[in-house]
Amino acid sequence: MSLPVISQSAPSAPYEDPLDLMDEIDALKKQKDASILAHYYVDGEIQDIADFTGDSLKLARDATKVKTSTIVFAGVHFMGESTKIMCPEKRVLIPDLHAGCSLADSCPPEQLAAFQEQLRAQGRNFHTVAYINTSAAVKSLVDWIVTSGNAREIIDRVPEDKEILFVPDQHLGRYLMEVTGRKMILWPGSCMVHEVFSIQDLIRIRKANPGSVVMAHPECPQNILEISDVVGGTEKMRKHVMGIAQPTTFLVATEATMIHPLQRVAPQHTYIPIPGIMSSSGETCACNKCPHMARNTLQKVRDCLRDGSPEIEWKDYFKTAREVLDRSLLQ
Ligand code: 13P
Ligand code: SF4
Numbered sequence: 001m002s003l004p005v006i007s008q009s010a011p012s013a014p015y016e017d018p019l020d021l022m023d024e025i026d027a028l029k030k031q032k033d034a035s036i037l038a039h040y041y042v043d044g045e046i047q048d049i050a051d052f053t054g055d056s057l058k059l060a061r062d063a064t065k066v067k068t069s070t071i072v073f074a075g076v077h078f079m080g081e082s083t084k085i086m087c088p089e090k091r092v093l094i095p096d097l098h099a100g101c102s103l104a105d106s107c108p109p110e111q112l113a114a115f116q117e118q119l120r121a122q123g124r125n126f127h128t129v130a131y132i133n134t135s136a137a138v139k140s141l142v143d144w145i146v147t148s149g150n151a152r153e154i155i156d157r158v159p160e161d162k163e164i165l166f167v168p169d170q171h172l173g174r175y176l177m178e179v180t181g182r183k184m185i186l187w188p189g190s191c192m193v194h195e196v197f198s199i200q201d202l203i204r205i206r207k208a209n210p211g212s213v214v215m216a217h218p219e220c221p222q223n224i225l226e227i228s229d230v231v232g233g234t235e236k237m238r239k240h241v242m243g244i245a246q247p248t249t250f251l252v253a254t255e256a257t258m259i260h261p262l263q264r265v266a267p268q269h270t271y272i273p274i275p276g277i278m279s280s281s282g283e284t285c286a287c288n289k290c291p292h293m294a295r296n297t298l299q300k301v302r303d304c305l306r307d308g309s310p311e312i313e314w315k316d317y318f319k320t321a322r323e324v325l326d327r328s329l330l331q
Pocket of ligand 1: 040054055056057133147148149191219232233234235
């Protein structure tokens, strides 16, 4: 996805009362016949007014059940694209076109096509499996799409006589090799948020909280997953905490906004977000927040509903991507 250059000095929006904005959004939803889908990593206030919240898999499935003619997807660009692909007849709006994803950006479609060509020229017999965090152009080049919620099940569907080229997340791919026993060729991509969790801080916080449970997203590197008690995507984390009645301290190694849906469904627990670490100085930072997800604000949700833009436009290659998404997520 090529993104326009953004001015560093762009003025921030003037303050507006969140409760007034929520009322405005509610009225606009009815007026414009719209529903809001929100990923667990967007601001809690947006999750609270959404019609559907979820991880990538749940939201992709929920999108196909929406009855209104317009969907506002509060998340990042590839999620808006996937929604348009699954629901071509609907108008799909996203609050900020610049909300990208470091993982999706790490696998440009031309580079993937060239690498696949190279493998074919070597006579390699393979299927390409892509994490859903990829552009629609990449999705149109692959055999399977996985999310953190169905990856294992989809890998099991790849015929045994095929090699697997897994793109773009090297950490998720490595973890899947471990749990499925399948060898994979890994694309060297990673998520800027999950890549930077500080193992030292995690060990220190765990020591300070005896009996705590470490929950980590499989986009984290191996050193974090190795000392985690629960490894899973955001929906799995949510279900896990809901299933435990006894108040427990959870150390959470994923995007920090995830604490909001966890607290909503299981307020009896204590949640501690694991901090990130700055690669430049080695100091602990607040980089466990995704800057792309943070581009979604109540103001922008209101503006895109009111203006009917930015909109995800249908592109020819969405048709091929749709066949892959359908067989991977819906069948
Ligand atoms: P899930 O919510 O599907 O686990 O994905 C996490 C993520 O990084 C989304 O960008
Ligand atoms: Fe992409 Fe990582 Fe942000 Fe998810 S958290 S949208 S994978 S950059």
